[in-house]
Amino acid sequence: MESIRIFSPATVANLSCGFDVLGLCLDTIGDEMIIRKSDKKGIRIIKITGADLPLEIDKNVAGVAALALVNAYETDFGFEIEIRKKIKAGSGIGSSAASAAGAVFGINKLLGEPFSGHELIQYAMKGEALASGNEHADNVAPALLGGFTLVRGYDPLDVIKIKSPEELYVTVLHPHIELKTSEMRAILNPEIKLKNAIRQWGNVGGLVAGLYTSDYDLIGRSLTDYIVEPLRSKFIPGFDQAKKTAIENGALGAGISGSGPSIFTLNKGLKNATSVNDQLKEIYQKNNIPFETYISKVNPDGIRIIE
Known part of the structure; x- marks a missing residue:
């Protein structure tokens, strides 16, 4: 697989009583991202539509999260990222989380899935830290795992997926x-x-x-x-x-x-x-x-x- 196109969903975090520990994944709104392998090592964000966001890796949550992942898994190639933002920044439904989680999900797929969904959370959290100043998982965890998620602890990271009631x-x-x-x-x-x-x-x-x-x-x-x-x-x-x-x-x-x-x-x-x-x-x-x-x-x- 040389490239991948993904839907990275919006999320609802906290759920009133669960500040920084509870979240759920939505189905009808989210960003689209295209991630490609590149002969040039490293991470490059080559295009963003739908929002005025920086292309610089160290200033973009997707770039920070992606870099954290590739630094943990050495490759002889790199990745290019396109982001089509449909979740407005500052909306409260996980705009930064969608970018960060989508980046690590896509790269992991192109690498042959060396990391589990739970393991990807720690890398996506690095992007969240850029957006909020704090590494929290209540948005990126449901984006990566689906359903409801409970962050039982952060040190070490311990996330439990909870199935949603049918109705x-x-x-x-x-x-x-x-x-x-x-x-x-x-x-x-x-x-x-x-x-x-x-x-x-x-x-x-x-x-x-x-x-x-x-x-x-x-x-x-x-x-x-x-x-x-x-x-x-x-x-x-x-x-x-x-x-x-x-x-x-x-x-x-x-x-x-x-x-x-x-x-x-x-x-x-x-x-x-x-x-x-x-x-x-x-x-x-x-x-x-x-x-x-x-x-x-x-x-x-x-x-x-x-x-």
């Missing part, structure tokens, strides 16, 4: 404002109250249990964030109204996707997901805030090859 759908609303991940991390408190930590641990356990048992009510009860959402939600216009309306119209729960500004809801069935989508659109149309919405099942496979 679970995701609705995402992306208001057209940009919130940089690094800035949204900077507003967080380094210390939290013990009572809030206990509540949050309980919700993480409840959400994981709900996913394994397909207990949709338990999933909904667990989508509560006592730590991050109270600080970040004030930067998202219309958030409180959108969350309240979504739940009143059938959503299991709602919260901030990643660092925002996108808002996600989990829903049982396509009918509820569509109803929530319609209500959220109505709110933002009245507020004159430009936006996009997406409805998606949970993508069970993650990044895929486009034939």
